[in-house]
Amino acid sequence: MSIIGLGRPFLSPATDLLVIGGGLSLLFTFAIVVSGGTASPLMSLAGPAFPFVLFLVNMTHFSASTVRLYAKPNAYRDFPFLTLGLPLLTLALLSLAIRFADLVGVHVMNLYLTWSPYHYAAQAYGLALLYCYRSGFSVGDRERLLFRVACLAPFLYAFVKGPTAGLEWFVPKLALLDEPWATLRVGALWLLGGAALLLPLALFLLSLRRDRALPLISLLVMVSNAAWWTVFFYYDAFGWATVFHGLQYLAIVSVVHVKDRVQAQGGSAPRHALVFYGACVALAYLLFKAWPFAYVAAGFGLAESMLLVIAVVNIHHFVVDMFIWRLRRDPGYREVTAPAAA
Numbered sequence: 001m002s003i004i005g006l007g008r009p010f011l012s013p014a015t016d017l018l019v020i021g022g023g024l025s026l027l028f029t030f031a032i033v034v035s036g037g038t039a040s041p042l043m044s045l046a047g048p049a050f051p052f053v054l055f056l057v058n059m060t061h062f063s064a065s066t067v068r069l070y071a072k073p074n075a076y077r078d079f080p081f082l083t084l085g086l087p088l089l090t091l092a093l094l095s096l097a098i099r100f101a102d103l104v105g106v107h108v109m110n111l112y113l114t115w116s117p118y119h120y121a122a123q124a125y126g127l128a129l130l131y132c133y134r135s136g137f138s139v140g141d142r143e144r145l146l147f148r149v150a151c152l153a154p155f156l157y158a159f160v161k162g163p164t165a166g167l168e169w170f171v172p173k174l175a176l177l178d179e180p181w182a183t184l185r186v187g188a189l190w191l192l193g194g195a196a197l198l199l200p201l202a203l204f205l206l207s208l209r210r211d212r213a214l215p216l217i218s219l220l221v222m223v224s225n226a227a228w229w230t231v232f233f234y235y236d237a238f239g240w241a242t243v244f245h246g247l248q249y250l251a252i253v254s255v256v257h258v259k260d261r262v263q264a265q266g267g268s269a270p271r272h273a274l275v276f277y278g279a280c281v282a283l284a285y286l287l288f289k290a291w292p293f294a295y296v297a298a299g300f301g302l303a304e305s306m307l308l309v310i311a312v313v314n315i316h317h318f319v320v321d322m323f324i325w326r327l328r329r330d331p332g333y334r335e336v337t338a339p340a341a342a
Contacts, residue, residue, distance in 0.1 A: 004208075007215025008134040010255045019251045020127065021217045022224025025244035029231050053243055055284065061246035062317045063283035064253050067276065069320055071257065073264070082323055086316065094312040098295055101304040112311035113165030117158035117229055119318050120245055124225035125151040126325060127252065128218040135215040137207075146206075150199035150222055154229035157192040160185060196226040250277070287313050 009016035018024040069075055069082060076083050097105040125148055132139050139147070159166040167185075168176065176185055200222035207214035228241035254273050261272040288309065295305040 003211065004213045005135065005215060007131040007217040008136075009217070010252070015251075016217055017220060020248055021220040022227075022244060022248060023220060024247075025224050025241070026220075026227060028240065028244070029227050033231065050239065050243075054239070055288070056281065057250065058242045058246035059284040059288045060277070060280045061249040061253075062313050063287060064250055064276075064280045065317050065320045065324065067279045067283060068253050068257055069324055071276070072260075072324070079323065082320055086319060090312055090316045093315075094308060095295075097308045097312065098300050098304055101301075101308070105304060105308050107169075108308060108315070109311050110165045110169040112314045114159065114169055115318055116314065117155040117166075118152075119321070120225055120228065121151045121155040122321075123245070123249065124154075124221050127221045127248070130252075131215045131218045131221070135212075135218075137212055137215055137218075143203075143207075146199075146203050147222075150203050151225065153192055153196040153199055154226045157189065157196050158229045160188050160192060193230045196230055197223070200226065250280075 006013055006017070010020065069079065072078070093108065097108040128147055128151065129139060129144070162168040162173075176182060200219055203222075204214045204219045224244070228244065232241045254276060257276050258269045258272045261267070261276075262269055265272075292302070292305040292309045295309075296302050
């Protein structure tokens with residue numbers, strides 16, 4: 001009989017399920033659905049708090065990848081492009097996009113909006129595998145491919161759905177309104193939306209044929225990401241999905257960072273966590289609240305400065321993440337993926 005378990009948590013079963021696994025976001029999604037969507041009392045109460053939560057969670061999670069990068073030992077030696085070249089390239093791209101907003105800026109925005117759901121998919125894929133490794137659930141090439149397909153389905157759904165970015169970045173919207181393309185697009189959305197929600201469950205059911213089933217928290221990570229790009233889209237509350245994604249990211253990057261700091265320097269884990277989060281908040285303020293006004297002072301418009309700073313910081317975050325989370329020789333990586341001792 002297959003052994004079904006939650007999976008080995010980082011902090012506690014409840015914290016991992018609600019924060020890293022995305023359980024809190026699913027409870028929020030369910031509350032929105034049963035209370036009538038964006039016009040519900042829940043959204044009326046949550047709406048005024050959204051700008052503060054967005055800054056303290058989502059904007060701060062973008063800066064967290066940069067803080068983590070420069071906090072790593074020998075960062076300049078191991079990541080010369082990320083630490084020295086990429087910031088200069090980012091500054092040049094942002095300046096070019098703001099100066100030529102109609103020609104360059106629009107494509108930078110589309111790149112950011114198209115890349116975002118893929119970034120979410122990559123994070124879900126990484127976290128789902130991470131909990132498998134920590135829980136002693138072996139993942140072969142076949143299972144890894146199934147994980148990737150299940151995690152990419154929400155990205156493909158968002159790519160086809162749009163609006164503006166994704167498919168509509170490459171194909172004029174008016175062309176997609178003609179038949180048979182309009183009908184094909186609707187059919188593709190139904191197929192991809194169903195796949196996004198059902199493939200994680202199918203993967204879990206397949207795992208029941210083994211001695212040890214897929215950890216439930218790995219399943220939850222994939223289901224929550226699918227809900228963010230399907231259910232949240234439908235209820236026009238996608239902004240909250242960015243908050244839960246940021247909360248998930250902040251939790252896992254803090255765990256890895258604190259483990260490194262405690263091993264290298266000693267001291268208490270809460271102190272290291274607070275220092276790390278404080279640095280992330282300070283950098284987020286400089287990036288999102290101060291940097292746009294530097295371009296305004298130089299004579300550019302506030303709207304394009306604000307929007308393109310957000311877009312370019314996101315793109316920088318995506319690139320940094322592609323590198324700092326792939327180093328399997330990193331001691332921190334081995335620490336967080338190691339199964340519990342017998």
